[in-house]
Amino acid sequence: MFEAVTSRQDFPKLEEDMLSWWDENNIPRKYRERNENSDKRWSFIDGPITANNPMGVHHAWGRSYKDLFLRFRNMQGYKQRFQNGFDGQGLWIEVEVEKELGFKSKLDIEAYGVGDFVELCKQRVDRFADIISEQSKRLAMWMDWDDSYHTKSDENNYTIWHFLKVCLEKGLLYEGTDVMPWCPRCSSGLSEHEIVTEGYREIVHPGLFVKFPILDRANESLLIWTTTPWTLTSNVAASVHPELMYVKVRQGEDKIYLAKSLVSVLQGEHEILEEMTGDALVGLRYSGPFDELEAQQGVEHRVIPWKEVAENEGTGIVHTAPGAGKEDFALGKEMDLAVIAPLDQFGVFIDGFGPLTGKSVFDVNEEIYDSLKSKGVFYNLERYTHRYPVCWRCGAELVFRLVDEWFISMDPIRESLKKITESIRWIPEFGMRRELDWLDNMDDWMISKKRYYGLALPIFKCENCGHFDVMGSEDELHERAVEGWDEFEGHSPHRPWVDTVKITCSECGSKVSRILEVGNPWLDAGIVPFSTLGYRHGSDAWKEWFPANWISESFPGQFRNWFYSLLTMSTVLENTEPFRAVFSYAMMRDDQGDEMHKSKGNAIWFEDAAERMGVDSMRWVYIRQRPEANLNFGVGVAD
Numbered sequence: 001m002f003e004a005v006t007s008r009q010d011f012p013k014l015e016e017d018m019l020s021w022w023d024e025n026n027i028p029r030k031y032r033e034r035n036e037n038s039d040k041r042w043s044f045i046d047g048p049i050t051a052n053n054p055m056g057v058h059h060a061w062g063r064s065y066k067d068l069f070l071r072f073r074n075m076q077g078y079k080q081r082f083q084n085g086f087d088g089q090g091l092w093i094e095v096e097v098e099k100e101l102g103f104k105s106k107l108d109i110e111a112y113g114v115g116d117f118v119e120l121c122k123q124r125v126d127r128f129a130d131i132i133s134e135q136s137k138r139l140a141m142w143m144d145w146d147d148s149y150h151t152k153s154d155e156n157n158y159t160i161w162h163f164l165k166v167c168l169e170k171g172l173l174y175e176g177t178d179v180m181p182w183c184p185r186c187s188s189g190l191s192e193h194e195i196v197t198e199g200y201r202e203i204v205h206p207g208l209f210v211k212f213p214i215l216d217r218a219n220e221s222l223l224i225w226t227t228t229p230w231t232l233t234s235n236v237a238a239s240v241h242p243e244l245m246y247v248k249v250r251q252g253e254d255k256i257y258l259a260k261s262l263v264s265v266l267q268g269e270h271e272i273l274e275e276m277t278g279d280a281l282v283g284l285r286y287s288g289p290f291d292e293l294e295a296q297q298g299v300e301h302r303v304i305p306w307k308e309v310a311e312n313e314g315t316g317i318v319h320t321a322p323g324a325g326k327e328d329f330a331l332g333k334e335m336d337l338a339v340i341a342p343l344d345q346f347g348v349f350i351d352g353f354g355p356l357t358g359k360s361v362f363d364v365n366e367e368i369y370d371s372l373k374s375k376g377v378f379y380n381l382e383r384y385t386h387r388y389p390v391c392w393r394c395g396a397e398l399v400f401r402l403v404d405e406w407f408i409s410m411d412p413i414r415e416s417l418k419k420i421t422e423s424i425r426w427i428p429e430f431g432m433r434r435e436l437d438w439l440d441n442m443d444d445w446m447i448s449k450k451r452y453y454g455l456a457l458p459i460f461k462c463e464n465c466g467h468f469d470v471m472g473s474e475d476e477l478h479e480r481a482v483e484g485w486d487e488f489e490g491h492s493p494h495r496p497w498v499d500t501v502k503i504t505c506s507e508c509g510s511k512v513s514r515i516l517e518v519g520n521p522w523l524d525a526g527i528v529p530f531s532t533l534g535y536r537h538g539s540d541a542w543k544e545w546f547p548a549n550w551i552s553e554s555f556p557g558q559f560r561n562w563f564y565s566l567l568t569m570s571t572v573l574e575n576t577e578p579f580r581a582v583f584s585y586a587m588m589r590d591d592q593g594d595e596m597h598k599s600k601g602n603a604i605w606f607e608d609a610a611e612r613m614g615v616d617s618m619r620w621v622y623i624r625q626r627p628e629a630n631l632n633f634g635v636g637v638a639d
């Protein structure tokens with residue numbers, strides 16, 4: 001009755017035939033328009049995929065969920081938007097274009113020309129947006145591919161301008177000085193969001209023990225420990241825990257102070273002479289390790305109390321350099337310490353650091369050891385392996401650097417943010433707890449970057465009086481423009497074109513330029529529930545489709561990134577939730593359960609998998625997975 005079927009089907013070939021048939025018969029369009037006249041709405045806002053490389057199989061996992069839920073709602077008769085999004089501004093794009101051009105640093109970009117460079121960045125995004133669209137069609141994802149939104153669009157950028165204007169009006173926007181993690185290769189600060197979980201690598205650093213000789217006490221020294229010898233140049237204090245037990249030990253001629261629980265770090269024999277609590281040491285003055293440097297002139301080094309001193313690492317006496325460490329900076333503010341900031345944007349010692357001036361922070365360790373030895377304060381050097389922050393884009397080790405950046409204050413909106421977070425349905429449920437933890441602990445949001453291709457922050461700061469104005473739209477910029485509008489008109493609001501426009505300071509009347517910084521890319525993705533629906537023009541579409549019923553992304557990382565920026569921007573603009581439910585899933589691993597990395601060679605490009613196993617079997621593997629568990633994936637998993 002039945003013809004025998006062969007078990008040796010060429011699934012990818014069958015799929016290609018099906019795709020052509022869909023195409024010829026306009027099936028995706030018929031599907032999308034099926035509920036055109038329905039009065040039921042189901043609103044999905046797409047978390048934009050970065051259009052910077054072709055898709056990997058992990059992207060296909062997330063996109064399969066999106067397609068599945070949208071099809072389900074379509075079958076139930078809901079009218080939908082079917083809009084896909086592309087993320088395409090920021091340093092991640094710049095880094096790829098720099099690689100294409102063989103650039104080593106920012107100086108190469110300046111020499112090449114910022115305008116041409118930004119143009120190449122935009123072209124790269126368009127190129128990969130096209131590739132990802134085609135790949136997604138191959139995955140049988142049915143979106144309205146001619147209606148994708150781009151975060152680099154004028155509308156997206158100007159809607160962020162509007163958001164920043166509202167931040168200004170609510171007193172949330174400010175310029176601040178802080179010590180931030182800094183990538184010397186990218187010459188850019190990294191926000192807290194960017195390094196909290198993924199931005200660390202196991203690195204072997206020197207574990208260096210140094211003596212700080214106490215003034216007026218012959219042969220007596222504090223013993224300190226550091227993994228960043230370069231920061232010793234900027235030492236201004238030594239911190240002790242006031243309640244922790246310390247000891248004074250004799251080693252030959254030397255008398256050394258350190259925490260009692262850490263005497264095992266001492267080299268050779270020692271004899272304990274005295275015990276005391278940390279507060280007995282507070283106020284002692286010592287000679288610093290680099291007092292001869294010009295940058296150190298006038299600094300009085302002393303022992304200060306600090307309750308964060310750890311008793312399980314180092315010596316219990318913490319070398320404190322407020323210009324070169326984040327916690328040190330906060331402590332320095334509290335204790336009114338001098339701030340010595342040694343590095344320029346490339347991680348090179350600035351003037352005032354003697355023989356180190358002009359040298360890279362990564363090349364000075366030997367010279368520092370020699371200098372300490374010649375002063376008789378070098379104690380011991382070990383290898384120390386620890387998790388240390390690295391640039392997630394280029395892999396370079398970060399340093400901590402004193403910078404002026406722009407921030408959005410969190411404290412005034414923290415409680416509203418948490419309330420809104422609690423009103424959202426999180427699937428799986430533990431997501432809510434994770435988001436609330438982040439909101440509880442996060443510092444003010446650093447939104448500026450000293451780079452080229454990204455949102456042009458619409459902040460105009462007067463060099464004469466210090467006042468700053470924020471342009472809330474292109475119309476406001478046009479109205480306020482006193483110079484350069486004609487040159488700018490017709491260009492996207494990117495550097496360098498937007499920077500031709502000058503305005504007049506509303507306080508003192510001086511001519512003012514835009515600050516050169518560009519925006520944090522999570523501003524770009526966080527505004528899309530507004531920008532894609534014409535929010536700032538008071539459109540009906542926004543009222544019809546906001547908030548989204550459902551969004552979906554992989555959990556790790558998004559609590560501090562996309563979810564966070566969506567919540568913050570919606571709280572500031574409307575004090576309401578931008579989405580009602582979020583469906584999340586874990587990470588994809590290779591078939592051995594190891595993390596996939598391009599550099600490890602175990603990442604799988606979407607096209608390879610589609611060609612070898614077909615997308616139906618991929619989608620089957622994805623959909624039967626328990627979403628909160630990591631998915632171990634290889635092209636053989638569906639056999």
Ligand SMILES: [Zn+2]
Pocket residue numbers: 183184185186187391392393394395396
């Ligand atoms: Zn970098």
Ligand SMILES: [Zn+2]
Pocket residue numbers: 462463464465466467505506507508509510
């Ligand atoms: Zn002014």
